[in-house]
Structures are given as C-alpha cells and as structure tokens.
Amino acid sequence: MDDLPTPKHRLLTLLNSLKEASKVLHTTTNPFSFHSRTDSRAAIDTLLDLEAKAHATLSSVDPTLRNLSRMLSSLRTLIDKLHKHHGYSPRSLLHRYVTAYKISHLARAVESQIQSYIDRLNIRDLVDTLQDQQQQQQQQVKVLVEFRQRLSQGFDLEFQDLVLRAKVFTLLECMLFENSSSERVKEEAAMTIAALVKFNKNVFVGLVLMGPTIKALIAMASGCSVRVLSSLIRFIRSPLVDEILCSGEIPKIVGFLRSRDLGLRVAALDCVLELGYIGRREVVEAMLKIGLVEILMDLQREEGCCESDCDFAFECCVSRFAIQVEVGEGLSGEEKREVKSEILRIVKEASKSEAEFATVSAEILWGSSP
Incomplete structure (x- = not known):
C-alpha cells in the first residue's frame, strides 16, 4: 500500500x-x-x-x-x-x-x-x-517524523503561521491523552512538542506552561517522555521548574527512580539532575524531603545489573546531584552551603557503614575518583 x-x-x-x-x-x-x-x-x-x-x-x-x-x-x-x-x-x-x-x-x-x-x-x-483514529500507527509516526525534520530546518514565520492556524500544538497535546493512540505515537508527539518549543521559544513555551503537556509527559511514565521533559526543562528553565513544583509533580519524578524499567530510571536521574541545577531552594528541598538522597544511595549500591545494561549510569549519583546543586543557578551561595550540609547529614544517616559514608562524603566534598 x-x-x-x-x-x-x-x-x-x-x-x-x-x-x-x-x-x-x-x-x-x-x-x-x-x-x-x-x-x-x-x-x-x-x-x-x-x-x-x-x-x-x-x-x-x-x-x-x-x-x-x-x-x-x-x-x-x-x-x-x-x-x-x-x-x-x-x-x-x-x-x-x-x-x-x-x-x-x-x-x-x-x-x-x-x-x-x-x-x-x-x-x-x-x-x-x-x-483519523483509524489511521495506522506507522503512518502517524511517519508524518510526525517528517514534521520534526521540517522544524529542524530553522525558524520560518510563514511556516509558523501555518502551524498556528492548523492548531497543530493543540492536536499534539490531545495525542498525549488519546486512549486510542499507541505509546509509540504518544512518544513521537511528545518529541514533536519539544521540537516546536525549540523552533520558536517565544510562541510555544507559553503553550507548554499553560497546557497539560507536562502532566501528560509525567503520566506517560516512559523513558522517552521523561527525556522529553528533561529537554523542556533545559530549554524553558526556571518557569517550567517552578510549574512542576507548584503542580505537585516532584514526587512522581523522584518516584521514577524506583521503577523496574532501567530506561525510565536513567531518564529520571537526568531529570532530577536538571531540577537540581536549575531549581530554586524550594525545589531542591522538596526532593530531599521525599527521600531523594536515600534513593540515590540505594541506586549506587545496586550490583545486580551487568555493565552493558547499566553502563555505570548511577555511579556516584549522590555526588553528581550535590555538584549539580552547587554549580547550579537556582540557589544563592549561602543556600548552596546549607543544602550541601543537609545532603551530607542525610548521607551519614543512610550509609550502611563508616566506609560508605567516608567514600560518598569525600565524593561530595572533593569529587569522585577518575
């Protein structure tokens, strides 16, 4: 055909x-x-x-x-x-x-x-x-991929007018919630929304912040949807992080770190690191209060997966988070010192031995070994 x-x-x-x-x-x-x-x-x-x-x-x-x-x-x-x-x-x-x-x-x-x-x-x-709800998944994926390729060619005012008049963004948001849409189509729609934001931040960021896109991405709970969320956080920065905090989505993101899906855990870690770098003190404290450091400590201890699967994705993840907060843009110098002390306190309580505490605290204070 x-x-x-x-x-x-x-x-x-x-x-x-x-x-x-x-x-x-x-x-x-x-x-x-x-x-x-x-x-x-x-x-x-x-x-x-x-x-x-x-x-x-x-x-x-x-x-x-x-x-x-x-x-x-x-x-x-x-x-x-x-x-x-x-x-x-x-x-x-x-x-x-x-x-x-x-x-x-x-x-x-x-x-x-x-x-x-x-x-x-x-x-x-x-x-x-x-x-067309009767349309095959392959054809829907095809048109979404081709649309992203067109967006990647750079800003074009006439093309943007076509997209806005056709209400493409609203249609893509609907695809995220459509029960009849397959997971693959939803993920392609999510990536296309991110491409639209990159195409013109001034127009499409507002639509992301005002609409249900972020809730939909988190509800999808897949490695792809969380990676798209991370890319939107990197691009939109503080306004989106504040929206995630106010909408109560922080616990769900942190909760993905306990998923059985390795890809989702890896994507969630990247998202948490982005939140730590960009977020204000309220965002960082919200993650600490729901046990982020303890979860990261558990991930560091895991030895049940082979190197080819894990690829050291969670190695030194506690210190990586602490460093992201320390070099990030959301906290003042005094707030960074206070948060660092709090992370060290939690690490001490969560450590199973003095040796583990010494290793992790040294990584936080001085950086991990090469």
Missing part, C-alpha cells in the same frame, strides 16, 4: 526536484559569478529539463501552481536571454550581470514558493492523519 496517493506523490516528487534545482541555481548564478557560465550550467540544464516536464502538471486549476508555472516560464526566458550575451564588451558584461542577478532572485522566489506549497500540503496531511 502506497503511503501517498499516486498523483500527489508524483506532484511532491516533482516539486521537491524543482525546489532543489532552484536552490542550486540561486546559489551558483549570482552577480559576482556571471562571467563563469560553467558554475551554473548544470543547475540551468537541470531546471530547464524539469520545467519542461512540469508544464502540464503545473498548468492546473490551483492558482499557486499556475503562478509557479508562470515563474518557471519567466526563468526560462531569462536563462535564454543570458545565453545570448557571449561577449566581453562592457555592454555584454552589464547585460549578463543584470540578467544573472534577475535569475538568482527569481530562482530564490521559485524555491520559496514551492516550499510554501509543500508546507501547506504537509500540514494538511499531518492534521488529517493525526485526527
């Missing part, structure tokens, strides 16, 4: 080829390299060949495609005009300079027009696929 209807698939293939050819032409044909026609010869030949093939396809009822067809025709005319000026007289050089500039400018416009059209198609496809 094809992922896309055949006509649509052919159109997208053609448009992507035209976009790539236009991009190459834009970067190789410019006012400062007009004297070297070989620089852009391959790009010109490729684009002309594609323009001939695209004429019938783009001459449709769609106004965007009709406009694109006209732009390609104009580009062909300019390229033909460029080839007529072979000499090196001042007049020929001037004509070639001006024409090459127009070609470069129009090629860039063609590339932008195609990208906008593809974006509209893909956003529509994304929304339709995610809203």
Whole structure:
C-alpha cells in the first residue's frame, strides 16, 4: 500500500526536484559569478529539463501552481536571454550581470514558493492523519517524523503561521491523552512538542506552561517522555521548574527512580539532575524531603545489573546531584552551603557503614575518583 496517493506523490516528487534545482541555481548564478557560465550550467540544464516536464502538471486549476508555472516560464526566458550575451564588451558584461542577478532572485522566489506549497500540503496531511483514529500507527509516526525534520530546518514565520492556524500544538497535546493512540505515537508527539518549543521559544513555551503537556509527559511514565521533559526543562528553565513544583509533580519524578524499567530510571536521574541545577531552594528541598538522597544511595549500591545494561549510569549519583546543586543557578551561595550540609547529614544517616559514608562524603566534598 502506497503511503501517498499516486498523483500527489508524483506532484511532491516533482516539486521537491524543482525546489532543489532552484536552490542550486540561486546559489551558483549570482552577480559576482556571471562571467563563469560553467558554475551554473548544470543547475540551468537541470531546471530547464524539469520545467519542461512540469508544464502540464503545473498548468492546473490551483492558482499557486499556475503562478509557479508562470515563474518557471519567466526563468526560462531569462536563462535564454543570458545565453545570448557571449561577449566581453562592457555592454555584454552589464547585460549578463543584470540578467544573472534577475535569475538568482527569481530562482530564490521559485524555491520559496514551492516550499510554501509543500508546507501547506504537509500540514494538511499531518492534521488529517493525526485526527483519523483509524489511521495506522506507522503512518502517524511517519508524518510526525517528517514534521520534526521540517522544524529542524530553522525558524520560518510563514511556516509558523501555518502551524498556528492548523492548531497543530493543540492536536499534539490531545495525542498525549488519546486512549486510542499507541505509546509509540504518544512518544513521537511528545518529541514533536519539544521540537516546536525549540523552533520558536517565544510562541510555544507559553503553550507548554499553560497546557497539560507536562502532566501528560509525567503520566506517560516512559523513558522517552521523561527525556522529553528533561529537554523542556533545559530549554524553558526556571518557569517550567517552578510549574512542576507548584503542580505537585516532584514526587512522581523522584518516584521514577524506583521503577523496574532501567530506561525510565536513567531518564529520571537526568531529570532530577536538571531540577537540581536549575531549581530554586524550594525545589531542591522538596526532593530531599521525599527521600531523594536515600534513593540515590540505594541506586549506587545496586550490583545486580551487568555493565552493558547499566553502563555505570548511577555511579556516584549522590555526588553528581550535590555538584549539580552547587554549580547550579537556582540557589544563592549561602543556600548552596546549607543544602550541601543537609545532603551530607542525610548521607551519614543512610550509609550502611563508616566506609560508605567516608567514600560518598569525600565524593561530595572533593569529587569522585577518575
């Protein structure tokens, strides 16, 4: 079964080829390299060949495609005009300079027009696929991965407007709670939310803080969802950490350290370290009060897993947490000293021997051995 209807698939293939050819032409044909026609010869030949093939396809009822067809025709005319000026007289050089500039400018416009059209198609496809509860998991994952790839290309105001008008963020949040969605689809949706925040912090951070995303990530209780939470904490920082504290989610995060799922425990440790680095004193104290240090002490003692599975994930985790707090940005110097003393006190009470206390306290005070 094809992922896309055949006509649509052919159109997208053609448009992507035209976009790539236009991009190459834009970067190789410019006012400062007009004297070297070989620089852009391959790009010109490729684009002309594609323009001939695209004429019938783009001459449709769609106004965007009709406009694109006209732009390609104009580009062909300019390229033909460029080839007529072979000499090196001042007049020929001037004509070639001006024409090459127009070609470069129009090629860039063609590339932008195609990208906008593809974006509209893909956003529509994304929304339709995610809203269709009968859609197969593989197809939903596919559109989410492709959407993240588009976001990774960098900020684009026109693309952001498409995303906001289509209410993609709200749809992704709904996917996190949708009972019919598989765990894989929910994790892909979670990673896509993080990608949107990275795409434009100014717009999407507010949506994360005001919406149910954080509660949903914690409720999912998977290694992936907690890793996404950690990435959001690193990116949004104090506002998100304060929200996690106020919503009473700290105990759940710390509780993940006792999970039987190794991947979840490892992800939870990373999240706790982020909270210790960024959080205010109230956040750190909240974790200490519910037994974080004791749990970390237990994790350090575990010897039941092989190195290939554990990969020393919990080695020196007590001192790693203490160091994160000490070098972090949430506490004042005096608060850091007080918290460090409190951690040492808890370590002494939780240690099973004087030797263990001496080892862990030394790691906290002086750092672990290489």
